[in-house]
Amino acid sequence: MADTISNLQAALDLARRGYHVFPCYPGGEKAKRPMTPPVMSWANQSSCDPAQVQRWWATYPHAAIGLDVGKSGLVVIDADRHGEHDGVEAMGVLMGKHDFNPDSAPLVATPNEGNHHFFRVPEGTKLGNGRGALPAGIDVRGAGGYVIAPGTVMADGRVYEIYGNLDDAPMLPDWLMHVISAPREEAKRDIPLRAQSQSGNHDGDRTLDEIADLLACIHADCGYEEWYQVLMAIHAETGGSAAGLALADQWSSGGSKYKGRREIEVKWRSFKRDGITGATLADIARAHGGDLSAIAKKHNKPADQLGTAEHGWQVYRQIIQARDGTLADAETGEVIETTSATTRGASANQPDYPDGLVGDLARWIVATSRKPQPAISIGAALTLVGLACGRHIAGPTMTGTTLYVLGLAPTGKGKDAPLKQISRVLTQSRMAAHIGPPEFISMSSVVNMLKRKPCALCPMDEFGDFMARVYSRKGGPHERAIPKILRTMWSANFDQAATPEWAQVESVQINAPHLSIFAVSTHEQFYSAIEGGATSDGTLNRFLLIDGLRNPVEREPELDPHSVPMGIINDMALVFRRSGEMATYQRNDIAANPADAGHLTVLPWCPDGAEKEWKRFQVECERTMLEKPDEADFWVRGAEMAIRIATIIAAGRHGANVNTADVAYGVDFVRRSIHAMVAGARDYMAENENEAAINRIIRILKERGVVKKRDLMRTLKGIRAKDLRDVLAFMDEAGMIEVMQVKAERGPPAVSYRLL
Template sequence: MSAAFSFMARFGARLVANGYAILPIQPGTKKPGRYRSGEWCDYPAWTRHAARATTDLELQLWSGWPDAGIGIVGGAVAAVDIDIADNAELALDIERLARERLGDTPALRIGRAPKRLLVYRTVKPFKGIKRHPLEVLCLGQQFVAYAVHPATNRPYEWPEESLADLDIASLPAIDEEQARAFLDEAVALLPQALRSATLAEPAKAPRPAHAQQGTPEAVQAALAFIPNADLDYDSWVRIGLAIKGAIGDGGASLFAAWSAQSAKDVPAATAKAWASFRPNSIGAGTIYHLAMERGWKPDAGLELDGAALRDAVHPAAGMLAKISNASAPIQEQDQFSLVIPDGLVGDLTRYMVATARRPQPLLSLGASLCAVGALMGRKYRTESNLRSNLYIVGVADSGSGKNHSREVINDLFLAAGLVDHLGGNKIASGAGLLTAVHRQPAILFQIDEFGMFLSAAADRRRSPQHITAILDNMTELYTAAGGVFLGAEYANRDGHNERRDINQPCLCVYGTTTPVRFWSALEGSNVIDGSLARFIILPTEDDYPEENPSSGIRVPPAGLVEGLRLIAAGGGRQIGNLVGRTAGLETAVDPMVVPMQPAAQDAFRALGQEITRELREARGTPFTAILARIGENAQKLALIRAVGIDPVAPAISGDDADWSIELVRRYALRTVSAVERHVADNDTERNHKRILEIIRSAGSDGLGKSQLIRRTQFIDKRQRDEILVTLVEAGLVTMAMRSTATKPGLSYRATQQEV
């Protein structure tokens, strides 16, 4: 199926006109997706479409994506999903019940018969309700309307009326109460074999004061009435948490014996799960209640309340004593505070911040360093021959104000007559990059959607050679800044294929991207080969700062314009903007040497010793390349800051060194942490890290099972459960029961939170 005749192109506009919120579905799946750089990928943020109508621009874009299916977003509509595959008569009976209780909808969809789905309009959006194998899909969920079913390899069918021909107002309207009542009645029609093997939640009844603590004897007696006949995973975890909450680590043997009743039991996995359990508000009360529901009647002489046996000493007395005797509050470990430097770099940064609708000081600083660094190219150097060429990436969510810095630099360079130092917005090939640097050896490229660019340039398996050559050439140009970059030799030297050598190139790159796009573009090889280490990565501390009401039309300040011109002229040593544009080796290039004051020398000497120790400790890990570049990048920033303060007679001071070292060191270590958390070499490792990051982002409260399922729809249930078991066994995630507005629920929490 071609893009022109995809389901989206055929039915998308009609569905939107009829009032439905739609989204693209990846071919061969039931998952929302996006088409990027010639391939389909997951669309984690698809739920945003539940809050607004589909735009004309989205519809136009999606209609051009090859083989795009169509999903309908729940909220304004709800869908009764009858997931019964082996009993056609039962599936039909439940469909009839739905039509009787909810309305005779004309919107019936068949994917793999006898499974079926009925679509209704909602009076008010409500969260989806599940009674396996039945479900009412609604808010936070979606269903496929038009696509090829992955199991049958046939298009989904609408045997009565096509949804694209039905105005949303023509569907019967239902509310949450009706949906719940229908499901309760429908579940009663199911044979026991089709229902989930799930322990019922305890009734909402007052619990005794010491409901969490129990006695080993009482818990053992109660467990005899709670058979483990191949229970589902959540119920198994819930019993384990309750045992540990009731009698602590001493309950390990009880849990192991109870778990061994199931044919699915794996003793080693049971032991690891037990070690990971962190019970909160669950304990003996849960065990006793479930047992009593199944006929247990405790003996009169059996002590149920474990707390009553140890009232003399509070089980948490040691911890309470430590809290009571604490002499000072816990201090924040992260005391970093961004300091905008003096001089031209600081002036440029403050101007960007003052004129931005959403001020981003860190990203503005990164853009300013690259802009000044490019203008300094081939005109200033350190005593060790380091230059001002920088690669910086600003990382922030969409809509957070990433574009403003680039726009300001374009305006200022144009006003100063320095636009020749700006490269294009995109780099089409490795040869195109070299042509631009040969034309202007001191050049700044500002690249939006840098993650998409990097995804293509770093993918040597799927991207063409002229794209991957961009990253290769960037790496070589970075290293050759203090010498001569020797161009490629061609077999046919006909004037178009002449070797192009560049004397002391100064390529600066400032890219902006979103976190997901940037980290998903990288693989472990990019860390090991050092290509990532050349970038200073600056993740914003605040994706959505308060809007600045004074932002609007900008008039480039005369002082900034003159400051940029002065640096481009090497502090006045060169006259005019055309000086130094010729890249040939015959062009004389004699940069000013910027001395380093004793305090700065001491600071960098101490840094070198620290980095050496850390490199030895990190030997054999993929992070040595990042650590090894800290000193070099810090000296480059110190050079740029010093020249920005005094372009005529600059000197790197102790303050320049301290500021640069603190900034580069902080964000290099942040990069190491981010690589550990996000970068993977294959899809399996990537999914493990992605789910761990989702759990970690929930903080100390953890993430409920239903929340986790909604946020991990990029994988199926089996993969999700396997990954969760692995993360628990590895000690990266713990499980606990937590109270909610309706009932206790299982939650997952990362064992280590990012500082």
């Protein structure tokens, strides 16, 4: 095998030679599918611009390379070898029959023992993905199709190795053009050009060639549920005909799990003439990156026929609005929810309280709040108990208890209550000397604070503004150096951490620093501030991100917020002094370092399987990083974060070790944090103005449910009307939103949008 190069190098090389590429998933269930984000519509976004390619692969370095065949002026003959259909052998026989030298066309040996034969198409000729009269096991990828590009290295190490030079691809020979263009006589006899209405009769309105083009967008190695739905959809569209069965078998044979035609026949006979329709096939094709608009145009469909499983080929779903504001489908009477699942289910998605001091602190903070934020309160409690453990209690992996916690909630929704109680708990527990500043002006201010207070917890409000300042391109070097020193202190544990040296100030050693942060911000403020910088430099993944309630229920506080219960104060003291008095010293010298002075308490693994539980999560993190490279930055410190939380909980219940329940809680809390980070990055961070506009629209629809067009335009004042129309049209075509006509009892119908 030839030496491999990185996917970035391979993608750049292809782009510089004029081939249109885009990132795909390199492994996992979505392997070989377009990576979303950043590619919402591969057919529109595939690019041969090296700068764009560099941006994509700088963010997703392990992404596989998708090659847009049609835009690159190519057609690919895809010969697979699965089950009883040996497309590789059939292609060899076909080429021999026409005296075609197989070495005259570049060939890529695919990891599944198949071959991709590359040809160019005559100028002005537009070949789609229909296979015409080609034998079973051979597919065509043309306009509206893509393949994994030569040189791609998949997550499991398998390589798409090319024999020959892509630039030397010959023109598609006439004999092969004739075979591809030849009609399938059986199909023409068995399948009507148009079927009856969508309701009742399930003989569809798509020709066999159109179904083939939709199938070309879907890999047969998709998940079982999708594979099964595809077969049902083909059955519905073709009326269960023999031609439909042949097409279903031919498509399924392209998957590595293909067991032969008999399995397809058995399932085919079991399908009823109801349920899933051909619109489901369009939905699945779109989800796999298919350009339904291009397919519709190719088959002379009206431009608005972009069907989905919910509303077939209609652009506008007809909705009736009752006097009380309730929306219902005009045809079915189905009530349309006007608030998002995220908003409705927020309270159900809050974590439970852990045992011991952490849970007691969190419950007390909630009981003293006018607008309770349970999850954010748990985050505050973790930093408080973590501070009491600081410099003298270690987990079984010798990690410390430093935490950077960030609670996100809208303005005026109760996130300030946990923030205020941080200082109150520390003051009444006689630990006020460990309260850090609410903000750092420069890197030197962090260093000076650590010299005075090597064990500190900083309660920080409006954290998004702070991050905007330290990541601003206009910021000075001392401001922009703050994230680096925060990263250093997070990782120091019980080691010595050296501070930077500048001007007349010498570097100093901070002995076993414990710097924790509890911060709050709004989603918009925080994500708009970092613009991806904190993700790429490793700052964001050191934070435990907590998504608070969007609309907490307001009520009178149950307890006096100014008086910390004596039980909590006593428990804080027990944790704080667990390793002896020396551990509480506020001195930055070697004698006051508990680890070096013999005052370090290490909590070992409990023999109940806690270590195995943690290692399972460690493997999960590593596997997810490999399978989802776009999320790798968020998972890289997941296992360490989980054991820190578990250690804090164990210390808070005055345990002798870290047990399985402690680990399970830490793992669950970290998973929630990572999922919140991934969702936040997707919803708020963008590479260009169009992506930013899409993200804003998604957020609005998530918050409000069904939104009228005029209300959307008022909310998005910064976007020109023409640009907004273009963005909404793209989102509709990409299957991201549903466009509806809402008819109120009075007035004309109003165009409205809903997130799908």
